[in-house]
Amino acid sequence: MPEILNMQNICKSYYMGEEEIEVLHDVNLTVSTGDFLSILGPSGSGKSTMMNIIGCLDVPSAGKYLLSGHDIEDLDEIELAQVRNKEIGFIFQNFQLLPRMTARQNVELPLIYSGLSSSERKKRSQSILERIGLSDKMKNLPTQLSGGQQQRVAIARALVTEPTILLADEPTGALDQKTGTQVIELFEELNRDGRTIIMITHDQNIARHASRVVNILDGYLTEKEVL
Amino acid sequence: MLLESIRMSWENIISNKLRSFLTMLGIVIGVASIIALITIVQGATYSISEEVTSLGVNKITVNATGTPLKQGLSEEDLKNIAKVNNISGLSPTISGMTNIVYQGQVKEKVTVQGKNEVYFQSDSSLLQSGRGINILDLESKNQVAVLGRDIVKELYFGVDPIGKELMIHGTTYTVIGTLASSSHFSLTSNNKAVIIPYTTALRSLGVKNISSLDVFLLDTNLADDTVNNIKRVLNSTFNYKDNAYTIFNMGDMIESFQSMMSILSLLLAGIAGISLVVGGIGIMNMMLVSITERTTEIGLRKALGATPNRIQLQFIIESIFLSIFGGLIGLILGSLVAYVASILIGVGFSIQVSTIALAVGFSAIVGIVFGYMPARKASRLNPIDALRSL
Ligand SMILES: Nc1ncnc2c1ncn2[C@@H]1O[C@H](COP(=O)(O)OP(=O)(O)OP(=O)(O)O)[C@@H](O)[C@H]1O
Ligand SMILES: [Mg+2]
Numbered sequence: 001m002p003e004i005l006n007m008q009n010i011c012k013s014y015y016m017g018e019e020e021i022e023v024l025h026d027v028n029l030t031v032s033t034g035d036f037l038s039i040l041g042p043s044g045s046g047k048s049t050m051m052n053i054i055g056c057l058d059v060p061s062a063g064k065y066l067l068s069g070h071d072i073e074d075l076d077e078i079e080l081a082q083v084r085n086k087e088i089g090f091i092f093q094n095f096q097l098l099p100r101m102t103a104r105q106n107v108e109l110p111l112i113y114s115g116l117s118s119s120e121r122k123k124r125s126q127s128i129l130e131r132i133g134l135s136d137k138m139k140n141l142p143t144q145l146s147g148g149q150q151q152r153v154a155i156a157r158a159l160v161t162e163p164t165i166l167l168a169d170e171p172t173g174a175l176d177q178k179t180g181t182q183v184i185e186l187f188e189e190l191n192r193d194g195r196t197i198i199m200i201t202h203d204q205n206i207a208r209h210a211s212r213v214v215n216i217l218d219g220y221l222t223e224k225e226v227l
Numbered sequence: 228m229l230l231e232s233i234r235m236s237w238e239n240i241i242s243n244k245l246r247s248f249l250t251m252l253g254i255v256i257g258v259a260s261i262i263a264l265i266t267i268v269q270g271a272t273y274s275i276s277e278e279v280t281s282l283g284v285n286k287i288t289v290n291a292t293g294t295p296l297k298q299g300l301s302e303e304d305l306k307n308i309a310k311v312n313n314i315s316g317l318s319p320t321i322s323g324m325t326n327i328v329y330q331g332q333v334k335e336k337v338t339v340q341g342k343n344e345v346y347f348q349s350d351s352s353l354l355q356s357g358r359g360i361n362i363l364d365l366e367s368k369n370q371v372a373v374l375g376r377d378i379v380k381e382l383y384f385g386v387d388p389i390g391k392e393l394m395i396h397g398t399t400y401t402v403i404g405t406l407a408s409s410s411h412f413s414l415t416s417n418n419k420a421v422i423i424p425y426t427t428a429l430r431s432l433g434v435k436n437i438s439s440l441d442v443f444l445l446d447t448n449l450a451d452d453t454v455n456n457i458k459r460v461l462n463s464t465f466n467y468k469d470n471a472y473t474i475f476n477m478g479d480m481i482e483s484f485q486s487m488m489s490i491l492s493l494l495l496a497g498i499a500g501i502s503l504v505v506g507g508i509g510i511m512n513m514m515l516v517s518i519t520e521r522t523t524e525i526g527l528r529k530a531l532g533a534t535p536n537r538i539q540l541q542f543i544i545e546s547i548f549l550s551i552f553g554g555l556i557g558l559i560l561g562s563l564v565a566y567v568a569s570i571l572i573g574v575g576f577s578i579q580v581s582t583i584a585l586a587v588g589f590s591a592i593v594g595i596v597f598g599y600m601p602a603r604k605a606s607r608l609n610p611i612d613a614l615r616s617l
Binding site for chain 2: 055058092096109110112113157
């Protein structure tokens with residue numbers, strides 16, 4: 001399988017005043033098309049920092065990061081925005097749906113920034129919402145949806161651009177166990193259809209559903225086989 | 228892309244109706260006062276100019292006080308002035324103070340004016356009844372008089388004065404006409420006038436000089452040249468003495484009046500413009516609040532692929548929207564105020580396209596200027612921090 005993500009010796013430091021704190025140390029990671037990778041680690045271990053770098057929301061302090069052949073270091077702000085739009089499908093812990101927009105409008109949001117016409121956006125968002133089983137909730141506002149439904153709208157929004165990687169940060173964190181399991185099952189199904197998924201979690205039981213798990217602890221990444 | 232930004236801005240504005248309205252209020256008041264003030268001043272300027280123009284822009288008035296040796300103009304001088312180009316007619320005035328008597332009623336110290344036929348031809352609305360002085364009266368030095376309204380009321384109460392006799396300076400005249408009462412805007416009132424042919428006046432009133440002269444022009448565009456030529460004649464007439472005469476050009480007066488009024492309207496607009504600036508600060512404030520409230524949304528949009536320019540554009544459009552919308556409401560409101568005021572003051576009402584363009588243009592500029600800083604702030608938000616803030 002072709003390699004779509006390649007991290008070599010990635011470090012990330014934050015500055016607290018004068019003091020430099022390194023929170024990621026020499027991270028090496030490769031992800032191939034069709035992988036279902038879970039990044040597992042306790043609170044404060046550097047998971048969100050990893051996700052920000054993978055999602056091109058932040059740039060590493062050192063090391064080389066290749067995403068779909070782009071060297072992230074070479075990209076300017078506008079190109080990074082385009083990479084986020086085309087390559088990454090974000091799923092956030094607390095859904096991050098815009099409350100004033102209907103489910104379908106929320107799903108259309110990234111397509112606006114892809115420059116698609118409104119009829120094309122409508123077509124795509126409708127078909128993805130149907131596929132995810134929310135065809136009867138398209139006109140609902142987020143407040144008129146259950147948590148699980150909201151997270152599925154968020155997943156639809158992440159999928160609608162046909163991204164290279166689906167990047168999820170604690171996708172079940174705000175859900176009860178049953179709906180959480182449903183979301184994970186949806187992930188497994190998407191992965192069976194060939195979608196590359198990177199899922200960040202602190203929960204071993206959730207991570208277990210992935211085909212590959214890497215552990216992160218105090219900014220050090222270690223790979224191990226699924227049990 | 229622009230359309231999309233406009234739609235998003237619109238949705239944000241209507242989802243916060245009350246706040247958007249209050250924000251716009253500053254612009255509404257600013258634009259309304261600019262429109263109202265400019266329109267009212269323009270209406271007043273137009274009405275007054277019309278009124279003054281009706282007195283005659285094609286007229287130059289010469290007042291000849293003369294020199295100790297030559298106290299005014301002679302008939303000979305009139306002939307010289309008449310030779311100047313671009314003159315359609317001369318209307319001299321001779322004034323003398325004397326008593327007038329009708330059937331034993333004496334009216335003392337009345338100003339009697341000697342005029343010619345041009346005076347009566349220059350304004351057809353001058354006469355109330357009878358006829359004016361004509362060329363025959365002048366040539367024959369007829370003893371005829373035209374009377375103002377107040378004189379008629381006092382001396383001929385209840386009788387038609389036409390054909391009646393009037394004693395002026397000890398000589399008997401026949402009344403041939405009466406004057407209509409003067410309008411309010413007229414600079415000189417005719418109501419107390421007693422007018423006789425100036426040739427008659429020169430002979431029998433004891434006045435030897437023409438003190439005032441109205442020169443009627445063929446082409447008002449050449450007024451300046453004509454004035455200079457008349458000056459040349461007058462200078463030689465009065466032997467180049469200073470202060471022998473003054474020339475008053477009605478066209479000049481209207482021009483300087485109009486430029487004065489346009490300065491006034493600019494000044495008023497400037498003062499009203501201050502409220503636009505205050506309105507602009509209101510918009511900036513609302514935009515900053517709105518950005519703080521929508522930090523997460525901005526972060527999310529950036530994570531989903533919005534470029535900084537896109538974010539900036541959206542917020543600038545939102546602020547332009549608010550200010551132009553406020554500007555349009557202000558335009559309507561200001562027009563209404565100006566319309567009502569124009570009826571109350573009794574001046575004309577018309578809104579210039581330039582005034583509308585000024586108002587809309589001004590509010591758009593306010594939107595851009597005061598929207599720029601908040602929009603830039605929004606576009607610079609770090610998506611990580613923005614998303615974490617929830
Ligand atoms: N902007 C920042 N400035 C300074 N230190 C930071 C910053 N962001 C994160 N850190 C530090 O980096 C480390 C890793 O943080 P990170 O948010 O990646 O942890 P996490 O694994 O996502 O934890 P959690 O499961 O609680 O979300 C923490 O020690 C945190 O204090
Ligand atoms: Mg985290």
